[in-house]
Amino acid sequence: xxxxxxxxxxxxxxxxxxxxxxxxxxxxxxxxxxxxxxxxxxxxxxxxxxxxxxxxxxxxxxxxxxxxxxxxxxxxxxxxxxxxxxxxxxxxxxxxxxxxxxxxxxxxxxxxxxxxxxxxxxxxxxxxxxxxxxxx
Amino acid sequence: xxxxxxxxxxxxxxxxxxxxxxxxxxxxxxxxxxxxxxxxxxxxxxxxxxxxxxxxxxxxxxxxxxxxxxxxxxxxxxxxxxxxxxxxxxxxxxxxxxxxxxxxxxxxxxxxxxxxxxxxxxxxxxxxxxxxxxxxxxxxxxxxxxxxxxxxxxxxxxxxxxxxxxxxxxxxxxxxxxxxxxxxxxxxxxxxxxxxxxxxxxxxxxxxxxxxxxxxxxxxxxxxxxxxxxxxxxxxxxxxx
Numbered sequence: 001x002x003x004x005x006x007x008x009x010x011x012x013x014x015x016x017x018x019x020x021x022x023x024x025x026x027x028x029x030x031x032x033x034x035x036x037x038x039x040x041x042x043x044x045x046x047x048x049x050x051x052x053x054x055x056x057x058x059x060x061x062x063x064x065x066x067x068x069x070x071x072x073x074x075x076x077x078x079x080x081x082x083x084x085x086x087x088x089x090x091x092x093x094x095x096x097x098x099x100x101x102x103x104x105x106x107x108x109x110x111x112x113x114x115x116x117x118x119x120x121x122x123x124x125x126x127x128x129x130x131x132x133x134x135x136x
Numbered sequence: 137x138x139x140x141x142x143x144x145x146x147x148x149x150x151x152x153x154x155x156x157x158x159x160x161x162x163x164x165x166x167x168x169x170x171x172x173x174x175x176x177x178x179x180x181x182x183x184x185x186x187x188x189x190x191x192x193x194x195x196x197x198x199x200x201x202x203x204x205x206x207x208x209x210x211x212x213x214x215x216x217x218x219x220x221x222x223x224x225x226x227x228x229x230x231x232x233x234x235x236x237x238x239x240x241x242x243x244x245x246x247x248x249x250x251x252x253x254x255x256x257x258x259x260x261x262x263x264x265x266x267x268x269x270x271x272x273x274x275x276x277x278x279x280x281x282x283x284x285x286x287x288x289x290x291x292x293x294x295x296x297x298x299x300x301x302x303x304x305x306x307x308x309x310x311x312x313x314x315x316x317x318x319x320x321x322x323x324x325x326x327x328x329x330x331x332x333x334x335x336x337x338x339x340x341x342x343x344x345x346x347x348x349x350x351x352x353x354x355x356x357x358x359x360x361x362x363x364x365x366x367x368x369x370x371x372x373x374x375x376x377x
Contacts (some may be wrong), residue, residue, distance in 0.1 A: 012268070075167060102312050103311065105311055107211075107214075108207070108210040108211060108214050108311035108312070109214065109311060109313055110213075110214040110217035110218045110221070110323075111217075111218075111312070111313065111314055111315050111318070119311040119315065121313045122311065122312075122313040123313070
């Protein structure tokens with residue numbers, strides 16, 4: 001029941017925020033995070049076309065052997081990706097709260113340029129309060 | 137002096153009574169914001185009649201404090217700060233412009249506040265002494281604008297002409313994080329402008345600035361520093377006798 005990391009990807013596919021919480025995943029360089037985020041953006045776009053039922057939104061949960069990724073796609077094209085352990089069941093609720101925090105601390109901040117990397121202390125503090133150390 | 141105005145697109149959000157922002161008509165500002173030329177003539181003429189009463193016709197004595205959503209104001213204020221930032225040369229200039237904007241609100245807040253408080257009493261009077269005026273700013277202005285009184289009011293020990301009003305969590309700054317290279321900036325210069333206008337209206341000219349004085353418990357604690365002019369202190373001395 002651990003939260004490993006949070007990524008925020010803008011609508012062009014660029015990573016604007018990433019943060020690690022509990023240990024459990026390999027440590028990557030920041031460049032590798034950028035590459036992975038871009039790849040995930042591409043995969044998400046492809047999966048939205050693969051649905052047999054007509055239009056769909058794209059992958060929402062991607063499960064691996066030791067972790068799973070929950071993706072929240074907002075109406076504006078921003079993606080919030082939460083990397084958690086397999087046992088975690090609260091990922092979607094947490095992502096909704098992260099979205100709320102994003103719209104409060106980032107969108108209402110006059111010093112933030114939309115679609116650019118997030119450098120907001122208020123956002124960091126609130127995410128830390130929300131997710132904590134990622135345990136439990 | 138050219139006043140910066142909130143973007144006309146957002147003027148719809150200001151149609152409320154909480155901070156009594158002016159309703160700027162698109163026609164006056166169309167020259168600045170390059171609206172299509174057909175817009176000024178059609179916007180005013182073809183407005184469908186509103187089912188709600190016009191804000192100007194509403195009863196002054198009954199404030200509806202819960203009119204504007206905090207989120208709407210945050211977006212408007214964020215846009216004001218961004219707009220001003222593009223047109224200034226430095227932090228001091230930005231603070232001065234926010235101060236000017238707040239000043240325009242403060243004059244209206246003073247009128248409305250005094251009217252609402254005194255009109256219902258049997259013997260309406262005007263504050264002419266300094267300390268009661270400062271106390272009324274501390275409680276009534278804050279209550280009229282933010283919905284709660286300010287957290288503290290202090291007199292400076294070093295200078296006799298300085299007073300400080302402290303707000304532990306200013307509502308307008310709640311979602312703003314100033315980047316490290318602009319750490320001197322306090323967006324509460326807007327509030328300082330409101331206080332300056334109220335003081336000017338009451339007859340106590342002063343220079344009012346805002347400074348952020350964070351503590352561990354309240355990281356966004358802000359101090360509004362009021363530096364009164366000499367004439368005010370001299371007058372207080374005379375009135376004391």
